[in-house]
Amino acid sequence: FPSDPLAHMKRLPTRPPSFTPGKWLTQERFDALYLNKDQFLTLEEVKLAAWVMKEHEMAFCSLVTVVCPHTFAWTESEIGRFDPAYFDPVIFPTVPHVPWQEKNIPIPPALQDQVIDMLHSKIAAGTYEPSQSSYRSRVFAVTKKSGELRLVIDARPLNSVMIRSSTVPPLTEHILEDYGVRGCYGLLNFYRGFEQHPLHPKSRDYT
Numbered sequence: 219f220p221s222d223p224l225a226h227m228k229r230l231p232t233r234p235p236s237f238t239p240g241k242w243l244t245q246e247r248f249d250a251l252y253l254n255k256d257q258f259l260t261l262e263e264v265k266l267a268a269w270v271m272k273e274h275e276m277a278f279c280s281l282v283t284v285v286c287p288h289t290f291a292w293t294e295s296e297i298g299r300f301d302p303a304y305f306d307p308v309i310f311p312t313v314p315h316v317p318w319q320e321k322n323i324p325i326p327p328a329l330q331d332q333v334i335d336m337l338h339s340k341i342a343a344g345t346y347e348p349s350q351s352s353y354r355s356r357v358f359a360v361t362k363k364s365g366e367l368r369l370v371i372d373a374r375p376l377n378s379v380m381i382r383s384s385t386v387p388p389l390t391e392h393i394l395e396d397y398g399v400r401g402c403y404g405l406l407n408f409y410r411g412f413e414q415h416p417l418h419p420k421s422r423d424y425t
Contacts, residue, residue, distance in 0.1 A: 231269060318355070371425060
């Protein structure tokens, strides 16, 4: 690694200050996080969570490239990418196969403009790029609970030719033993779950 990303991490305060809006993490965005919706946290715990987010709102995370120097993202253009100095681009190992050409599921005319806008946003953000690949996977749109559309790439043809990894996750029991008699809580809310990890150029044609 070029440097230790934890070397300059600040210590957590024992008496965190109350939240004050920042340049990036505004009051409106902070309220929309609903940190204590179920009243599970104490006031001091809410302050601590707010302090951590405020400290990192405009921080340049050493694990994220200059594509987006923000720790948090609310729009497509704000999503960052992992620094290749820390994370190698993903390579899809495959068995010998014939390229596939899948037909897309027709998009209703009423949704076409919205889907086109989504494609333009992803291209502008660097998530999608122009391609002359001999592969064509099926793409379709589904409606999320919020009413927004989500583009889905049908990766089943790719999955059928990929070499399965022999790696297995660690035993849950062994992990839980390290947390005995400790109070732990966490919150994850992914704007995008996988697009932060770029593909290696040799694997991009598959998608």
